[in-house]
Amino acid sequence: MEEDEADLVAFLDEKERGEFVFSVKDEEELIAFLMIEQMGDSMDIGLGMRPDLTGQGKGATFLKAAMCFIRKNDEPKQMTLSVATFNKRAIKLYKRMGFRTSRIYMQETNGSTYEFMNMVIDCYKSV
Numbered sequence: 001m002e003e004d005e006a007d008l009v010a011f012l013d014e015k016e017r018g019e020f021v022f023s024v025k026d027e028e029e030l031i032a033f034l035m036i037e038q039m040g041d042s043m044d045i046g047l048g049m050r051p052d053l054t055g056q057g058k059g060a061t062f063l064k065a066a067m068c069f070i071r072k073n074d075e076p077k078q079m080t081l082s083v084a085t086f087n088k089r090a091i092k093l094y095k096r097m098g099f100r101t102s103r104i105y106m107q108e109t110n111g112s113t114y115e116f117m118n119m120v121i122d123c124y125k126s127v
Contacts (some may be wrong), residue, residue: 024062034066041077043070059093071123078120085115094119
């Protein structure tokens with residue numbers, strides 16, 4: 001996100017990001033974030049964890065908690081997320097949690113264009 005200054009400014013500005021961006025903190029230290037956007041009967045989620053905390057098995061716990069939080073506060077038919085196709089570790093986690101690929105597309109972000117994968121999970125599946 002630091003490569004795209006406009007995205008970073010919007011993300012860090014509480015008014016810009018709106019009421020559906022949540023921070024996960026350890027005491028006062030930001031360790032992860034969750035964004036939720038309702039799109040019809042689906043909830044689109046965006047999430048990220050501080051890079052030095054990835055690869056330690058914490059992603060599954062974080063994703064489960066995020067999905068439970070969404071289900072507790074709403075009853076979406078599906079949840080969707082997008083991930084860069086080079087992020088193999090995240091894709092492996094999402095598939096293990098029950099997400100499936102719905103489409104591949106190109107997106108401009110962080111000063112370049114990358115291939116992304118949209119993934120979806122039906123909410124009747126347990127986490």
